[in-house]
Amino acid sequence: TDGAVYALETRDLSREFGGFFAVNGVNFRLARNSMHAVIGPNGAGKTTLFNLLTKFLPPSAGMILHDGQDVTRLSMPAMAKRSVVRSFQISAVFAGLTVRENIELALLREHGLAWNLLGRIAHHRRVLERADALLERFGLTDYAGTMAGSLSYGRKRVLELATTLALEPSVLLLDEPMAGLGHEDIGRVTQLIREAGKGRTVLLVEHNMNVVAELADTITVMVRGEVLAQGSYAEVSSRADVMAAYTGQAHE
Numbered sequence: 001t002d003g004a005v006y007a008l009e010t011r012d013l014s015r016e017f018g019g020f021f022a023v024n025g026v027n028f029r030l031a032r033n034s035m036h037a038v039i040g041p042n043g044a045g046k047t048t049l050f051n052l053l054t055k056f057l058p059p060s061a062g063m064i065l066h067d068g069q070d071v072t073r074l075s076m077p078a079m080a081k082r083s084v085v086r087s088f089q090i091s092a093v094f095a096g097l098t099v100r101e102n103i104e105l106a107l108l109r110e111h112g113l114a115w116n117l118l119g120r121i122a123h124h125r126r127v128l129e130r131a132d133a134l135l136e137r138f139g140l141t142d143y144a145g146t147m148a149g150s151l152s153y154g155r156k157r158v159l160e161l162a163t164t165l166a167l168e169p170s171v172l173l174l175d176e177p178m179a180g181l182g183h184e185d186i187g188r189v190t191q192l193i194r195e196a197g198k199g200r201t202v203l204l205v206e207h208n209m210n211v212v213a214e215l216a217d218t219i220t221v222m223v224r225g226e227v228l229a230q231g232s233y234a235e236v237s238s239r240a241d242v243m244a245a246y247t248g249q250a251h252e
């Protein structure tokens with residue numbers, strides 16, 4: 001290796017399901033402060049790689065490093081303590097709480113509980129101020145008092161992103177952030193992710209190629225559990241083997 005330290009790195013990472021390798025000896029590197037997308041045809045192993053990196057699944061073999069340290073055996077909460085956070089799915093948005101309450105809850109989770117009364121009051125004020133700022137930043141101010149359960153699908157995704165960013169992660173892992181979103185929401189969420197990427201590392205698995213082309217500075221193309229190519233959008237999209245993988249033709 002070249003001695004560089006990555007936000008996340010895998011070494012010969014594999015995950016097997018009953019003899020089938022969904023991820024097969026992957027050496028993946030997520031550079032610090034990059035906006036990195038993993039793409040590939042259906043069944044390529046993108047979700048499995050994502051689930052390995054986020055500790056949703058244990059690997060069958062290989063190693064995962066965060067900032068150069070072996071984190072292969074750490075749990076998801078342990079990774080969150082290291083400021084590596086994955087977007088939660090919509091189920092993590094509390095339908096029976098308002099938008100503001102959801103954000104406040106996320107902020108309380110970030111800070112933990114303050115011990116003394118004065119500390120608690122100061123902390124409470126900070127939470128309220130930061131909730132206002134997050135509502136504003138995510139265009140949710142008008143929906144602050146709305147029950148999260150009655151938001152549109154797109155706004156739920158925006159709220160979910162807001163609660164994830166309330167944790168101020170240094171590494172943000174997003175699983176298909178545009179899935180199920182309409183054109184307008186895609187534009188909004190793309191902008192939010194671009195802003196969220198300032199000063200942090202973002203990895204996304206995403207099917208929408210326009211979004212990938214617009215957002216990602218680095219793209220990893222997976223095919224059949226392996227990394228086929230990595231580079232800028234221009235680099236990977238000009239490769240014949242990448243195109244062939246997408247059109248289902250045989251490739252070398």
Ligand code: ADP
Pocket residue numbers: 017021022040041042043044045046047048049
């Ligand atoms: P992608 O996200 O690129 O579409 P996945 O990582 O979801 O790919 O899946 C890669 C391959 O691994 C697929 O062939 C899929 O059927 C298989 N696979 C994924 N998860 C499981 C599982 N839990 N059990 C068995 N096979 C699985």
